[in-house]
Amino acid sequence: MNQVNYTQAFEELQAIVNEIERGEISVDELSEKVKRAAFLIRICKNKLMTTEADVSRILKDLDKTADESEG
Amino acid sequence: MPEQINNLKTFSLSEVTRSIQKALEEKNTGTFWVRAEMNKLNYYNRSGHCFPELVEKRGEVVVAQMRGVIWKMDFITINNNFRRVLREPLKDGIKILFLARVNFDPVHGLSLGILDIDPSFTLGDLEKEKQESLERLKLEGVFSRNKELAIPLLPQRIAIISVETSKGFADFRKVIDGNAWGYHFFYHLFPSILQGEKAVTGIIQQLNRIRKVLYHFDVVAIIRGGGGDIGLSCYNNYSLAREIALFPLPVITGIGHATNETVAEMISHSNAITPTKLAELLIQKFHDFAFPLRDAEKTIIDKSRRLLSEEHARFSHLARLFKSATRNVLQTNKTEMKSMSVTISSEARFRFQSEKHALATLSTGLQKDVTAHLGQSRSEMTSCMISISKGSQYTTQNARQQLEQLRLIMPARTLELLIRSNTEVSAIEKNVFNLSPQNVLKRGYSITLLNGKAIKSINEAGNGDVITTRLSDGQLTSTVEKIKKEKDQ
Numbered sequence: 001m002n003q004v005n006y007t008q009a010f011e012e013l014q015a016i017v018n019e020i021e022r023g024e025i026s027v028d029e030l031s032e033k034v035k036r037a038a039f040l041i042r043i044c045k046n047k048l049m050t051t052e053a054d055v056s057r058i059l060k061d062l063d064k065t066a067d068e069s070e071g
Numbered sequence: 072m073p074e075q076i077n078n079l080k081t082f083s084l085s086e087v088t089r090s091i092q093k094a095l096e097e098k099n100t101g102t103f104w105v106r107a108e109m110n111k112l113n114y115y116n117r118s119g120h121c122f123p124e125l126v127e128k129r130g131e132v133v134v135a136q137m138r139g140v141i142w143k144m145d146f147i148t149i150n151n152n153f154r155r156v157l158r159e160p161l162k163d164g165i166k167i168l169f170l171a172r173v174n175f176d177p178v179h180g181l182s183l184g185i186l187d188i189d190p191s192f193t194l195g196d197l198e199k200e201k202q203e204s205l206e207r208l209k210l211e212g213v214f215s216r217n218k219e220l221a222i223p224l225l226p227q228r229i230a231i232i233s234v235e236t237s238k239g240f241a242d243f244r245k246v247i248d249g250n251a252w253g254y255h256f257f258y259h260l261f262p263s264i265l266q267g268e269k270a271v272t273g274i275i276q277q278l279n280r281i282r283k284v285l286y287h288f289d290v291v292a293i294i295r296g297g298g299g300d301i302g303l304s305c306y307n308n309y310s311l312a313r314e315i316a317l318f319p320l321p322v323i324t325g326i327g328h329a330t331n332e333t334v335a336e337m338i339s340h341s342n343a344i345t346p347t348k349l350a351e352l353l354i355q356k357f358h359d360f361a362f363p364l365r366d367a368e369k370t371i372i373d374k375s376r377r378l379l380s381e382e383h384a385r386f387s388h389l390a391r392l393f394k395s396a397t398r399n400v401l402q403t404n405k406t407e408m409k410s411m412s413v414t415i416s417s418e419a420r421f422r423f424q425s426e427k428h429a430l431a432t433l434s435t436g437l438q439k440d441v442t443a444h445l446g447q448s449r450s451e452m453t454s455c456m457i458s459i460s461k462g463s464q465y466t467t468q469n470a471r472q473q474l475e476q477l478r479l480i481m482p483a484r485t486l487e488l489l490i491r492s493n494t495e496v497s498a499i500e501k502n503v504f505n506l507s508p509q510n511v512l513k514r515g516y517s518i519t520l521l522n523g524k525a526i527k528s529i530n531e532a533g534n535g536d537v538i539t540t541r542l543s544d545g546q547l548t549s550t551v552e553k554i555k556k557e558k559d560q
Binding site for chain 2: 006013014016023025027030041049051055057
Protein backbone atom coordinates (compact mmCIF):
# COMPACT_ATOMS: atom_id res chain seq x y z
CA MET A 1 0.00 0.00 0.00
CA ASN A 2 1.14 3.54 -0.61
CA GLN A 3 1.38 5.78 2.37
CA VAL A 4 -1.46 7.82 0.93
CA ASN A 5 -4.31 5.68 -0.36
CA TYR A 6 -5.96 6.70 -3.60
CA THR A 7 -9.15 7.95 -1.92
CA GLN A 8 -7.16 10.31 0.29
CA ALA A 9 -5.00 11.24 -2.67
CA PHE A 10 -8.10 12.05 -4.72
CA GLU A 11 -9.58 14.18 -1.95
CA GLU A 12 -6.34 16.02 -1.29
CA LEU A 13 -5.97 16.68 -5.00
CA GLN A 14 -9.49 18.14 -5.14
CA ALA A 15 -8.58 20.37 -2.21
CA ILE A 16 -5.49 21.65 -4.04
CA VAL A 17 -7.54 22.27 -7.19
CA ASN A 18 -10.10 24.22 -5.15
CA GLU A 19 -7.38 26.27 -3.54
CA ILE A 20 -5.72 27.07 -6.83
CA GLU A 21 -9.07 27.88 -8.46
CA ARG A 22 -9.97 30.27 -5.67
CA GLY A 23 -6.55 31.90 -6.07
CA GLU A 24 -5.53 30.99 -2.55
CA ILE A 25 -2.11 29.74 -3.55
CA SER A 26 0.71 32.24 -3.64
CA VAL A 27 3.66 32.02 -5.97
CA ASP A 28 5.80 31.05 -3.00
CA GLU A 29 3.69 27.94 -2.31
CA LEU A 30 3.05 27.12 -5.93
CA SER A 31 6.03 24.93 -6.59
CA GLU A 32 5.42 22.85 -3.46
CA LYS A 33 1.71 22.45 -4.25
CA VAL A 34 2.28 21.52 -7.86
CA LYS A 35 4.85 18.96 -6.83
CA ARG A 36 2.40 17.48 -4.33
CA ALA A 37 -0.42 17.48 -6.89
CA ALA A 38 1.78 15.64 -9.38
CA PHE A 39 2.54 13.03 -6.75
CA LEU A 40 -1.17 12.60 -5.94
CA ILE A 41 -2.14 12.37 -9.60
CA ARG A 42 0.48 9.66 -10.06
CA ILE A 43 -1.03 7.64 -7.20
CA CYS A 44 -4.55 7.98 -8.63
CA LYS A 45 -3.57 7.15 -12.19
CA ASN A 46 -1.64 4.18 -10.99
CA LYS A 47 -4.71 2.95 -9.15
CA LEU A 48 -6.84 3.25 -12.30
CA MET A 49 -4.46 1.12 -14.31
CA THR A 50 -3.39 -1.56 -11.83
CA THR A 51 -4.78 -3.79 -9.11
CA GLU A 52 -3.05 -5.55 -6.28
CA ALA A 53 -5.39 -8.55 -6.29
CA ASP A 54 -3.84 -11.98 -6.32
CA VAL A 55 -5.95 -14.97 -7.39
CA SER A 56 -3.69 -17.54 -5.81
CA ARG A 57 -3.98 -15.76 -2.48
CA ILE A 58 -7.78 -15.76 -2.74
CA LEU A 59 -7.88 -19.46 -3.58
CA LYS A 60 -5.48 -20.23 -0.76
CA ASP A 61 -7.58 -18.25 1.68
CA LEU A 62 -10.76 -19.97 0.47
CA ASP A 63 -9.17 -23.41 0.96
CA LYS A 64 -7.80 -22.48 4.34
CA THR A 65 -11.17 -21.35 5.68
CA ALA A 66 -12.85 -24.39 4.11
CA ASP A 67 -10.39 -26.68 5.93
CA GLU A 68 -11.03 -24.87 9.15
CA SER A 69 -14.80 -25.20 8.85
CA GLU A 70 -14.46 -28.90 8.02
CA GLY A 71 -12.06 -29.52 10.85
CA MET B 72 -68.59 -62.13 -10.08
CA PRO B 73 -69.25 -62.57 -6.33
CA GLU B 74 -68.42 -65.98 -4.95
CA GLN B 75 -70.06 -67.91 -2.09
CA ILE B 76 -67.40 -69.01 0.43
CA ASN B 77 -68.54 -70.51 3.74
CA ASN B 78 -71.99 -68.95 3.18
CA LEU B 79 -70.42 -65.53 2.74
CA LYS B 80 -70.75 -63.41 -0.42
CA THR B 81 -67.24 -62.31 -1.32
CA PHE B 82 -65.80 -59.84 -3.96
CA SER B 83 -62.55 -59.73 -5.67
CA LEU B 84 -60.49 -56.48 -5.23
CA SER B 85 -61.00 -55.52 -8.81
CA GLU B 86 -64.74 -55.91 -8.36
CA VAL B 87 -64.58 -53.48 -5.45
CA THR B 88 -62.38 -50.95 -7.27
CA ARG B 89 -64.56 -51.22 -10.33
CA SER B 90 -67.60 -50.62 -8.15
CA ILE B 91 -66.04 -47.58 -6.52
CA GLN B 92 -64.99 -46.32 -9.92
CA LYS B 93 -68.49 -46.75 -11.21
CA ALA B 94 -70.06 -45.00 -8.24
CA LEU B 95 -67.67 -42.04 -8.45
CA GLU B 96 -68.07 -41.67 -12.16
CA GLU B 97 -71.85 -41.73 -11.94
CA LYS B 98 -71.87 -38.94 -9.33
CA ASN B 99 -68.99 -36.78 -10.49
CA THR B 100 -69.05 -36.64 -14.24
CA GLY B 101 -68.38 -32.88 -14.34
CA THR B 102 -65.33 -30.79 -13.67
CA PHE B 103 -64.86 -28.13 -10.97
CA TRP B 104 -62.32 -25.49 -9.85
CA VAL B 105 -60.19 -26.28 -6.83
CA ARG B 106 -57.84 -24.10 -4.73
CA ALA B 107 -54.82 -25.89 -3.31
CA GLU B 108 -51.13 -25.62 -2.65
CA MET B 109 -48.93 -27.63 -4.96
CA ASN B 110 -46.31 -28.87 -2.55
CA LYS B 111 -44.42 -30.89 -5.16
CA LEU B 112 -44.91 -30.92 -8.91
CA ASN B 113 -43.40 -34.42 -9.36
CA TYR B 114 -42.66 -34.08 -13.05
CA TYR B 115 -41.54 -37.28 -14.73
CA ASN B 116 -39.10 -36.61 -17.45
CA ARG B 117 -39.54 -39.83 -19.35
CA SER B 118 -43.32 -39.91 -19.50
CA GLY B 119 -43.80 -36.16 -19.42
CA HIS B 120 -46.61 -36.60 -16.90
CA CYS B 121 -46.81 -34.91 -13.51
CA PHE B 122 -48.22 -36.29 -10.29
CA PRO B 123 -48.40 -33.23 -8.04
CA GLU B 124 -48.74 -33.44 -4.28
CA LEU B 125 -51.71 -31.24 -3.40
CA VAL B 126 -52.32 -30.01 0.13
CA GLU B 127 -54.44 -27.58 2.06
CA LYS B 128 -52.91 -26.11 5.19
CA ARG B 129 -54.35 -24.25 8.09
CA GLY B 130 -51.32 -22.51 9.46
CA GLU B 131 -48.74 -25.23 9.28
CA VAL B 132 -51.20 -28.09 9.76
CA VAL B 133 -52.17 -30.11 6.73
CA VAL B 134 -55.94 -30.49 6.78
CA ALA B 135 -56.32 -32.16 3.38
CA GLN B 136 -53.97 -33.94 1.03
CA MET B 137 -54.46 -35.54 -2.34
CA ARG B 138 -52.51 -36.68 -5.33
CA GLY B 139 -53.03 -34.89 -8.62
CA VAL B 140 -52.39 -35.98 -12.14
CA ILE B 141 -51.42 -33.78 -15.07
CA TRP B 142 -51.09 -35.62 -18.28
CA LYS B 143 -48.31 -34.74 -20.64
CA MET B 144 -50.36 -32.75 -23.14
CA ASP B 145 -52.15 -30.75 -20.44
CA PHE B 146 -48.82 -30.06 -18.71
CA ILE B 147 -47.30 -28.59 -21.88
CA THR B 148 -50.23 -26.21 -22.33
CA ILE B 149 -50.36 -25.21 -18.67
CA ASN B 150 -46.60 -24.70 -18.47
CA ASN B 151 -46.62 -22.48 -21.56
CA ASN B 152 -49.39 -20.36 -20.05
CA PHE B 153 -47.36 -20.01 -16.90
CA ARG B 154 -44.23 -18.97 -18.70
CA ARG B 155 -46.18 -16.41 -20.64
CA VAL B 156 -48.07 -14.88 -17.73
CA LEU B 157 -45.77 -15.41 -14.75
CA ARG B 158 -42.44 -15.67 -16.53
CA GLU B 159 -42.10 -18.73 -14.37
CA PRO B 160 -42.61 -22.39 -15.17
CA LEU B 161 -44.82 -24.57 -13.03
CA LYS B 162 -42.87 -25.34 -9.91
CA ASP B 163 -42.99 -26.61 -6.38
CA GLY B 164 -44.47 -24.63 -3.56
CA ILE B 165 -46.99 -22.44 -5.34
CA LYS B 166 -50.67 -21.93 -4.81
CA ILE B 167 -52.82 -22.92 -7.75
CA LEU B 168 -56.39 -22.71 -8.90
CA PHE B 169 -57.08 -25.65 -11.15
CA LEU B 170 -59.84 -27.29 -13.11
CA ALA B 171 -60.20 -30.81 -11.72
CA ARG B 172 -62.02 -34.03 -12.20
CA VAL B 173 -62.12 -36.87 -9.69
CA ASN B 174 -60.22 -39.86 -10.97
CA PHE B 175 -60.23 -43.30 -9.68
CA ASP B 176 -57.84 -45.87 -10.98
CA PRO B 177 -58.01 -49.47 -9.81
CA VAL B 178 -54.25 -49.58 -9.48
CA HIS B 179 -53.33 -46.00 -8.49
CA GLY B 180 -56.44 -45.18 -6.49
CA LEU B 181 -58.07 -41.83 -5.97
CA SER B 182 -56.60 -38.70 -7.52
CA LEU B 183 -57.57 -35.33 -8.94
CA GLY B 184 -57.05 -35.04 -12.63
CA ILE B 185 -55.79 -31.51 -13.37
CA LEU B 186 -57.00 -30.28 -16.69
CA ASP B 187 -56.00 -26.64 -16.45
CA ILE B 188 -54.37 -24.21 -14.00
CA ASP B 189 -55.16 -20.50 -13.85
CA PRO B 190 -51.78 -18.71 -13.97
CA SER B 191 -53.18 -15.33 -12.81
CA PHE B 192 -54.18 -16.88 -9.47
CA THR B 193 -50.60 -18.04 -8.92
CA LEU B 194 -49.25 -14.75 -10.16
CA GLY B 195 -51.27 -12.92 -7.52
CA ASP B 196 -49.99 -15.32 -4.94
CA LEU B 197 -46.36 -14.89 -6.01
CA GLU B 198 -46.81 -11.16 -6.01
CA LYS B 199 -48.25 -11.44 -2.53
CA GLU B 200 -45.23 -13.45 -1.47
CA LYS B 201 -42.92 -10.82 -2.93
CA GLN B 202 -44.77 -8.08 -1.07
CA GLU B 203 -44.51 -10.12 2.11
CA SER B 204 -40.75 -10.47 1.65
CA LEU B 205 -40.46 -6.73 1.16
CA GLU B 206 -42.65 -5.94 4.16
CA ARG B 207 -40.67 -8.27 6.36
CA LEU B 208 -37.30 -6.88 5.30
CA LYS B 209 -38.50 -3.34 5.89
CA LEU B 210 -39.97 -4.29 9.24
CA GLU B 211 -36.66 -5.83 10.27
CA GLY B 212 -34.90 -2.64 9.25
CA VAL B 213 -32.56 -4.36 6.81
CA PHE B 214 -34.09 -3.19 3.55
CA SER B 215 -31.61 -0.38 2.88
CA ARG B 216 -28.70 -1.88 4.77
CA ASN B 217 -26.67 -2.76 1.65
CA LYS B 218 -27.49 0.55 -0.01
CA GLU B 219 -26.05 2.37 2.96
CA LEU B 220 -22.62 0.77 2.50
CA ALA B 221 -20.02 3.10 1.08
CA ILE B 222 -18.85 1.86 -2.30
CA PRO B 223 -15.16 2.57 -2.92
CA LEU B 224 -14.38 5.39 -5.36
CA LEU B 225 -12.96 2.70 -7.60
CA PRO B 226 -14.88 -0.60 -7.30
CA GLN B 227 -11.99 -2.42 -8.83
CA ARG B 228 -11.96 -5.90 -7.34
CA ILE B 229 -15.19 -7.72 -8.08
CA ALA B 230 -16.46 -11.00 -6.70
CA ILE B 231 -18.77 -12.31 -9.40
CA ILE B 232 -21.60 -14.73 -8.79
CA SER B 233 -22.53 -16.11 -12.17
CA VAL B 234 -22.20 -19.08 -14.47
CA GLU B 235 -18.92 -19.47 -16.30
CA THR B 236 -20.56 -20.13 -19.65
CA SER B 237 -23.49 -17.73 -19.38
CA LYS B 238 -24.03 -15.05 -21.95
CA GLY B 239 -24.45 -12.50 -19.21
CA PHE B 240 -21.00 -13.16 -17.81
CA ALA B 241 -19.52 -12.99 -21.31
CA ASP B 242 -21.25 -9.65 -21.94
CA PHE B 243 -19.92 -8.31 -18.68
CA ARG B 244 -16.37 -9.42 -19.42
CA LYS B 245 -16.49 -7.95 -22.89
CA VAL B 246 -17.18 -4.47 -21.55
CA ILE B 247 -14.84 -4.68 -18.57
CA ASP B 248 -11.87 -6.31 -20.28
CA GLY B 249 -12.23 -4.37 -23.51
CA ASN B 250 -12.59 -0.91 -22.01
CA ALA B 251 -10.81 1.65 -24.13
CA TRP B 252 -9.51 3.74 -21.26
CA GLY B 253 -7.09 1.16 -19.91
CA TYR B 254 -8.97 0.87 -16.62
CA HIS B 255 -7.85 -2.17 -14.76
CA PHE B 256 -10.33 -4.44 -13.00
CA PHE B 257 -9.88 -7.68 -11.18
CA TYR B 258 -12.70 -10.20 -10.91
CA HIS B 259 -13.07 -13.70 -9.62
CA LEU B 260 -15.98 -16.05 -10.37
CA PHE B 261 -17.98 -17.76 -7.66
CA PRO B 262 -20.16 -20.07 -9.73
CA SER B 263 -23.81 -20.64 -8.89
CA ILE B 264 -27.07 -21.55 -10.57
CA LEU B 265 -28.92 -18.31 -11.10
CA GLN B 266 -32.53 -19.24 -11.71
CA GLY B 267 -35.17 -21.51 -10.34
CA GLU B 268 -35.48 -22.97 -6.90
CA LYS B 269 -31.83 -23.97 -6.56
CA ALA B 270 -30.60 -20.43 -7.15
CA VAL B 271 -31.56 -19.39 -3.62
CA THR B 272 -29.28 -21.85 -1.87
CA GLY B 273 -26.63 -21.62 -4.59
CA ILE B 274 -26.26 -17.87 -4.34
CA ILE B 275 -26.36 -17.87 -0.54
CA GLN B 276 -23.64 -20.53 -0.51
CA GLN B 277 -21.39 -18.43 -2.74
CA LEU B 278 -22.04 -15.30 -0.68
CA ASN B 279 -20.83 -17.25 2.34
CA ARG B 280 -17.67 -18.24 0.48
CA ILE B 281 -17.01 -14.63 -0.49
CA ARG B 282 -17.51 -13.66 3.14
CA LYS B 283 -14.34 -15.64 3.91
CA VAL B 284 -12.20 -13.61 1.49
CA LEU B 285 -13.95 -10.26 1.89
CA TYR B 286 -10.79 -8.21 2.12
CA HIS B 287 -9.79 -9.21 -1.42
CA PHE B 288 -12.84 -7.50 -2.90
CA ASP B 289 -14.52 -4.13 -3.19
CA VAL B 290 -17.88 -5.26 -4.45
CA VAL B 291 -20.01 -8.35 -5.25
CA ALA B 292 -21.78 -8.59 -8.61
CA ILE B 293 -24.59 -11.04 -9.31
CA ILE B 294 -24.63 -11.49 -13.05
CA ARG B 295 -27.22 -13.44 -14.97
CA GLY B 296 -28.34 -13.21 -18.51
CA GLY B 297 -29.08 -15.15 -21.59
CA GLY B 298 -31.46 -17.52 -19.85
CA GLY B 299 -34.54 -15.55 -20.85
CA ASP B 300 -36.64 -14.03 -18.19
CA ILE B 301 -38.02 -17.23 -16.72
CA GLY B 302 -37.45 -18.51 -13.22
CA LEU B 303 -36.64 -15.26 -11.53
CA SER B 304 -39.09 -15.52 -8.63
CA CYS B 305 -36.21 -16.92 -6.59
CA TYR B 306 -34.95 -13.33 -6.43
CA ASN B 307 -38.06 -12.49 -4.44
CA ASN B 308 -37.11 -15.07 -1.86
CA TYR B 309 -36.93 -13.61 1.60
CA SER B 310 -33.81 -15.51 2.76
CA LEU B 311 -31.79 -14.61 -0.34
CA ALA B 312 -32.84 -10.98 -0.23
CA ARG B 313 -31.97 -10.79 3.47
CA GLU B 314 -28.55 -12.34 2.83
CA ILE B 315 -27.85 -9.71 0.16
CA ALA B 316 -29.12 -6.88 2.34
CA LEU B 317 -26.85 -7.85 5.22
CA PHE B 318 -23.80 -8.63 3.12
CA PRO B 319 -20.80 -6.57 4.31
CA LEU B 320 -19.76 -5.58 0.77
CA PRO B 321 -21.93 -3.63 -1.65
CA VAL B 322 -23.82 -6.10 -3.87
CA ILE B 323 -24.65 -4.98 -7.38
CA THR B 324 -26.99 -6.87 -9.65
CA GLY B 325 -27.24 -7.37 -13.37
CA ILE B 326 -29.88 -10.03 -13.64
CA GLY B 327 -31.14 -9.08 -17.02
CA HIS B 328 -34.86 -9.08 -17.52
CA ALA B 329 -37.51 -6.59 -18.43
CA THR B 330 -40.33 -7.32 -15.99
CA ASN B 331 -40.82 -5.93 -12.51
CA GLU B 332 -37.80 -5.50 -10.33
CA THR B 333 -37.26 -8.38 -7.93
CA VAL B 334 -36.72 -7.97 -4.20
CA ALA B 335 -33.04 -8.90 -4.55
CA GLU B 336 -32.55 -6.12 -7.09
CA MET B 337 -34.43 -3.63 -4.97
CA ILE B 338 -32.39 -4.46 -1.92
CA SER B 339 -28.98 -4.52 -3.58
CA HIS B 340 -26.60 -1.57 -3.50
CA SER B 341 -27.12 -0.79 -7.17
CA ASN B 342 -29.03 -2.55 -9.89
CA ALA B 343 -28.33 -2.48 -13.58
CA ILE B 344 -30.84 -4.05 -15.91
CA THR B 345 -28.31 -6.17 -17.80
CA PRO B 346 -24.78 -7.46 -17.24
CA THR B 347 -23.57 -5.06 -19.94
CA LYS B 348 -25.19 -2.15 -18.13
CA LEU B 349 -23.65 -3.37 -14.90
CA ALA B 350 -20.19 -3.34 -16.45
CA GLU B 351 -20.86 0.13 -17.83
CA LEU B 352 -21.89 1.27 -14.38
CA LEU B 353 -18.49 0.17 -13.05
CA ILE B 354 -16.72 1.85 -15.95
CA GLN B 355 -18.71 4.99 -15.16
CA LYS B 356 -17.41 4.86 -11.59
CA PHE B 357 -13.91 4.86 -13.03
CA HIS B 358 -14.81 7.76 -15.29
CA ASP B 359 -16.13 9.63 -12.27
CA PHE B 360 -12.68 9.26 -10.82
CA ALA B 361 -10.57 9.63 -13.94
CA PHE B 362 -12.28 12.69 -15.44
CA PRO B 363 -11.95 14.91 -12.38
CA LEU B 364 -8.38 13.65 -12.16
CA ARG B 365 -7.71 14.78 -15.72
CA ASP B 366 -9.49 18.07 -15.06
CA ALA B 367 -7.47 18.54 -11.91
CA GLU B 368 -4.27 18.01 -13.83
CA LYS B 369 -5.33 20.51 -16.48
CA THR B 370 -6.54 23.06 -13.94
CA ILE B 371 -3.35 22.85 -11.96
CA ILE B 372 -1.19 23.29 -15.06
CA ASP B 373 -3.31 26.15 -16.46
CA LYS B 374 -3.70 27.97 -13.19
CA SER B 375 -0.04 27.62 -12.29
CA ARG B 376 0.97 28.93 -15.66
CA ARG B 377 -1.44 31.83 -15.37
CA LEU B 378 -0.34 32.58 -11.84
CA LEU B 379 3.27 32.68 -12.94
CA SER B 380 2.59 34.87 -15.95
CA GLU B 381 0.47 37.22 -13.85
CA GLU B 382 3.23 37.43 -11.32
CA HIS B 383 5.71 38.06 -14.11
CA ALA B 384 3.56 40.85 -15.52
CA ARG B 385 3.10 42.37 -12.11
CA PHE B 386 6.81 42.25 -11.53
CA SER B 387 7.78 43.86 -14.83
CA HIS B 388 5.14 46.53 -14.28
CA LEU B 389 6.61 47.22 -10.88
CA ALA B 390 10.10 47.28 -12.33
CA ARG B 391 9.05 49.84 -14.93
CA LEU B 392 7.34 51.89 -12.27
CA PHE B 393 10.42 51.74 -10.12
CA LYS B 394 12.65 52.79 -12.98
CA SER B 395 10.58 55.84 -13.89
CA ALA B 396 10.10 56.80 -10.25
CA THR B 397 13.83 56.57 -9.69
CA ARG B 398 14.53 58.63 -12.73
CA ASN B 399 12.09 61.29 -11.51
CA VAL B 400 13.66 61.44 -8.11
CA LEU B 401 17.12 61.71 -9.62
CA GLN B 402 16.03 64.47 -11.93
CA THR B 403 14.39 66.43 -9.13
CA ASN B 404 17.44 66.06 -6.93
CA LYS B 405 19.78 67.08 -9.70
CA THR B 406 17.80 70.27 -10.39
CA GLU B 407 17.58 71.05 -6.73
CA MET B 408 21.30 70.56 -6.32
CA LYS B 409 22.08 72.74 -9.26
CA SER B 410 19.96 75.59 -7.96
CA MET B 411 21.42 75.09 -4.50
CA SER B 412 24.95 75.23 -5.83
CA VAL B 413 24.17 78.47 -7.62
CA THR B 414 22.67 79.90 -4.46
CA ILE B 415 25.60 78.76 -2.37
CA SER B 416 28.09 80.18 -4.80
CA SER B 417 26.46 83.61 -5.02
CA GLU B 418 25.80 83.68 -1.29
CA ALA B 419 29.42 82.81 -0.62
CA ARG B 420 30.68 85.45 -2.95
CA PHE B 421 28.48 88.03 -1.28
CA ARG B 422 29.60 86.91 2.17
CA PHE B 423 33.27 87.08 1.18
CA GLN B 424 32.79 90.50 -0.19
CA SER B 425 31.08 91.84 2.88
CA GLU B 426 33.51 90.12 5.26
CA LYS B 427 36.44 91.49 3.33
CA HIS B 428 34.99 94.97 3.58
CA ALA B 429 34.37 94.62 7.30
CA LEU B 430 37.88 93.31 7.79
CA ALA B 431 39.36 96.26 5.95
CA THR B 432 37.40 98.71 8.09
CA LEU B 433 38.44 96.83 11.20
CA SER B 434 42.08 96.80 10.16
CA THR B 435 42.14 100.57 9.57
CA GLY B 436 40.45 101.19 12.95
CA LEU B 437 42.90 98.92 14.65
CA GLN B 438 45.89 100.60 13.16
CA LYS B 439 44.66 103.99 14.36
CA ASP B 440 43.89 102.73 17.83
CA VAL B 441 47.22 100.99 18.17
CA THR B 442 49.13 104.15 17.17
CA ALA B 443 47.12 106.26 19.63
CA HIS B 444 47.61 103.71 22.37
CA LEU B 445 51.30 103.40 21.76
CA GLY B 446 51.74 107.18 21.97
CA GLN B 447 49.87 107.33 25.26
CA SER B 448 51.83 104.41 26.73
CA ARG B 449 55.15 105.94 25.79
CA SER B 450 54.37 109.28 27.54
CA GLU B 451 53.09 107.38 30.60
CA MET B 452 56.27 105.35 30.72
CA THR B 453 58.46 108.46 30.46
CA SER B 454 56.62 110.18 33.34
CA CYS B 455 56.88 106.97 35.37
CA MET B 456 60.61 106.75 34.79
CA ILE B 457 61.08 110.38 35.91
CA SER B 458 59.05 109.84 39.12
CA ILE B 459 60.95 106.58 39.92
CA SER B 460 64.27 108.35 39.55
CA LYS B 461 63.13 111.21 41.81
CA GLY B 462 61.59 108.82 44.42
CA SER B 463 64.71 106.68 44.76
CA GLN B 464 67.01 109.69 45.25
CA TYR B 465 64.81 110.93 48.09
CA THR B 466 64.54 107.51 49.85
CA THR B 467 68.32 107.00 49.84
CA GLN B 468 68.83 110.40 51.46
CA ASN B 469 66.30 109.60 54.18
CA ALA B 470 67.78 106.22 55.03
CA ARG B 471 71.26 107.67 55.33
CA GLN B 472 70.02 110.26 57.89
CA GLN B 473 68.22 107.62 59.99
CA LEU B 474 71.30 105.43 60.06
CA GLU B 475 73.39 108.34 61.31
CA GLN B 476 70.88 108.99 64.10
CA LEU B 477 70.86 105.33 65.18
CA ARG B 478 74.68 105.25 65.29
CA LEU B 479 74.58 108.13 67.79
CA ILE B 480 71.88 106.60 70.14
CA MET B 481 73.16 102.97 70.28
CA PRO B 482 75.97 102.98 73.04
CA ALA B 483 73.97 104.81 75.77
CA ARG B 484 70.99 102.55 75.23
CA THR B 485 73.03 99.38 75.50
CA LEU B 486 74.54 100.40 78.89
CA GLU B 487 71.12 101.17 80.34
CA LEU B 488 69.84 97.74 79.26
CA LEU B 489 72.78 95.91 80.93
CA ILE B 490 72.23 97.56 84.31
CA ARG B 491 68.51 96.73 84.29
CA SER B 492 69.21 93.08 83.50
CA ASN B 493 71.68 92.67 86.33
CA THR B 494 69.16 93.80 89.01
CA GLU B 495 66.55 91.38 87.67
CA VAL B 496 68.98 88.40 87.85
CA SER B 497 69.80 89.10 91.57
CA ALA B 498 66.07 88.97 92.54
CA ILE B 499 65.59 85.64 90.77
CA GLU B 500 68.72 84.18 92.44
CA LYS B 501 67.25 84.96 95.89
CA ASN B 502 63.94 83.24 95.01
CA VAL B 503 65.68 80.12 93.79
CA PHE B 504 67.66 79.83 97.05
CA ASN B 505 64.46 80.00 99.14
CA LEU B 506 62.89 77.15 97.13
CA SER B 507 65.82 74.62 97.47
CA PRO B 508 64.96 71.33 99.42
CA GLN B 509 67.41 72.17 102.12
CA ASN B 510 65.55 75.42 102.84
CA VAL B 511 62.20 73.58 102.62
CA LEU B 512 63.34 70.97 105.21
CA LYS B 513 64.49 73.83 107.38
CA ARG B 514 61.03 75.24 107.30
CA GLY B 515 59.74 71.96 108.99
CA TYR B 516 58.89 69.75 106.06
CA SER B 517 60.28 66.18 105.92
CA ILE B 518 60.70 63.40 103.33
CA THR B 519 59.64 59.82 104.09
CA LEU B 520 61.68 57.06 102.42
CA LEU B 521 60.99 53.35 102.11
CA ASN B 522 63.93 51.29 100.97
CA GLY B 523 65.69 54.55 99.95
CA LYS B 524 62.77 55.77 97.79
CA ALA B 525 60.57 58.71 98.67
CA ILE B 526 56.95 57.78 99.18
CA LYS B 527 54.12 60.17 98.36
CA SER B 528 51.13 58.14 99.57
CA ILE B 529 50.16 55.99 102.57
CA ASN B 530 49.30 53.30 100.03
CA GLU B 531 53.00 52.79 99.26
CA ALA B 532 53.76 51.57 102.86
CA GLY B 533 52.30 48.71 104.90
CA ASN B 534 52.21 47.90 108.67
CA GLY B 535 55.61 46.78 109.97
CA ASP B 536 57.56 48.46 107.12
CA VAL B 537 60.75 50.19 108.26
CA ILE B 538 60.68 53.76 106.95
CA THR B 539 63.26 56.56 107.07
CA THR B 540 62.26 60.17 107.68
CA ARG B 541 64.75 62.77 106.36
CA LEU B 542 64.84 66.13 108.17
CA SER B 543 67.11 69.23 107.58
CA ASP B 544 69.79 68.04 109.92
CA GLY B 545 69.56 64.22 109.80
CA GLN B 546 67.25 61.23 109.51
CA LEU B 547 64.92 59.06 111.68
CA THR B 548 64.32 55.36 111.24
CA SER B 549 60.89 54.04 112.41
CA THR B 550 58.47 51.20 111.97
CA VAL B 551 54.89 51.75 110.69
CA GLU B 552 52.34 50.76 113.26
CA LYS B 553 49.16 52.21 111.98
CA ILE B 554 47.99 53.73 108.75
CA LYS B 555 45.19 56.13 108.79
CA LYS B 556 43.72 57.63 105.72
CA GLU B 557 42.53 61.21 105.59
CA LYS B 558 38.85 61.02 105.04
CA ASP B 559 38.56 63.82 102.59
CA GLN B 560 41.51 62.70 100.54
